[in-house]
Amino acid sequence: MPTTPPTLPILVVHRTLAGARKRGAMSDEAISALVGAAGIPLALLAESGARITAKQYEALCALLIEQLGDESIGFLSRPLQRGSFALIGRSMLGAPSLDVALRRGAHTFRLLQHDLAMHCVKHGELSGFALEARNSEAGRETFLLEMLVRIFWLMLAWLNRGRLPIQRIDFGFEQPAYAAYYSVIFPAPLQFDQPCTAVWFDAGALLAPARRTEDDLRATLRQAPGNVILPRPGEYACSDRVKVILEQSSPDWLDLDGVAKCIHVSASTLQRRLALEGTSFQSLKDALRRDLAIERLTTGKVPVAQLAVELGFADATAFNRAFKLWTGSTPSCYRRR
Structure with a gap:
């Protein structure tokens, strides 16, 4: 299994909170407190390109269910009682x-x-x-x-x-x-x-x-809701193999042909298998590097220039440009939140 946890767009947080907001079950102040308790910086809610970790989202959902006493988190007219x-x-x-x-x-x-x-x-x-x-x-x-x-x-x-x-x-x-x-x-x-x-x-x-x-x-x-939110082992058989190979090839980051050779298939066959899982090689590679960058920026102090090299970018400028495209922010600004 890949070791880099996935990240989710901040829009998913807004949509998850919409049920509680619409039903009037929680005030804005209570929602802000709950978001903070999940480890999500409130400043991220105002940035359309921001992303959060899957663990932060798991914590948010668990807190919402506990606060509302509703496993539909406010989206049904009659709450789904816990259990x-x-x-x-x-x-x-x-x-x-x-x-x-x-x-x-x-x-x-x-x-x-x-x-x-x-x-x-x-x-x-x-x-x-x-x-x-x-x-x-x-x-x-x-x-x-x-x-x-x-x-x-x-x-x-x-x-x-x-x-x-x-x-x-x-x-x-x-x-x-x-x-x-x-x-x-x-x-x-x-x-x-x-x-x-x-x-x-x-x-x-x-x-x-x-x-x-x-x-x-x-x-x-006992593992809920994380076992629903997070991809499970084997859920993306081909995609997971590609991610593992890419992670192991860092900082060289193999291209499509290189990964296909590791799996002993042609590049076209690999692309076709990934398409059946709703993705593509380049999408997987970009998402993996983005999620790894976010994890390193939020949990460590690695210099941006060093992180750019680890992620296979020619220099920090290229990394800055890609990261801003992914999240709407530069790596340095993202780290300061």
């Missing part, structure tokens, strides 16, 4: 197949809230689940749909001992400006402006039995 997703998970245990587990989970979810209808879908060789709004307000909550897509996919993958490749994800809304972030959380081809939001798997894969126990569930719940 709701655990209840859904328990309803899926012991199912003879993932398909049956999915039906049980969808039924339990419908009993817990009235804003969204979740049901099983099938089309040709594909099967999966769809989420449809029961009111116009819920249909506009794109963050809620994104969150539920990931949660229910991870539940099914967890029941299958951690592996359930997605064939395609349809989103029932326009492609958002932050869509590049999707490559971090959704390893699959994506389609936007679809009739509804749906996740599609190979139909045969859902015939596998649910292989988890109550003890397994209790163990995984």
Whole structure:
């Protein structure tokens, strides 16, 4: 697995807080205090290009759930009481197949809230689940749909001992400006402006039995919400291999052909496999260097010039230019926050 943790755009923080703001569940002062408690500098909220670490985001989500007592963090008209997703998970245990587990989970979810209808879908060789709004307000909550897509996919993958490749994800809304972030959380081809939001798997894969126990569930719940927010081992099989090779090649930073040779495939084959995971070689390389730069700037005192060399830039000027493109700020300014 790659050792450099991913970072997230600050826009994700704003969208995560939108539920609490809209419902009036928390004052601006309380939200500011919560953001600070998560280790996120308040100044970053005003900078559109800023990024935070996955650990900071994990802390923010945990604090929000605790403060609101709502696992939907304010996005549903009726709060999902703490333990709701655990209840859904328990309803899926012991199912003879993932398909049956999915039906049980969808039924339990419908009993817990009235804003969204979740049901099983099938089309040709594909099967999966769809989420449809029961009111116009819920249909506009794109963050809620994104969150539920990931949660229910991870539940099914967890029941299958951690592996359930997605064939395609349809989103029932326009492609958002932050869509590049999707490559971090959704390893699959994506389609936007679809009739509804749906996740599609190979139909045969859902015939596998649910292989988890109550003890397994209790163990995984102790790791929440980090095991939902952060990419899991094996979630991006090809992308993870590329990241590991790139990290190991620092400060030379191999190019596409070099990495392809390490994996024993052609460059075109590597690009094709990465495309199936919703990314590209250059995107992975840029994101890895960006995240490594942010981690080093926020946790250490390495000189900017030295960091530029470690990241494979010709000089500090080139690094400054790239970092400002990534975050809207120079490395020195970012460090001072």
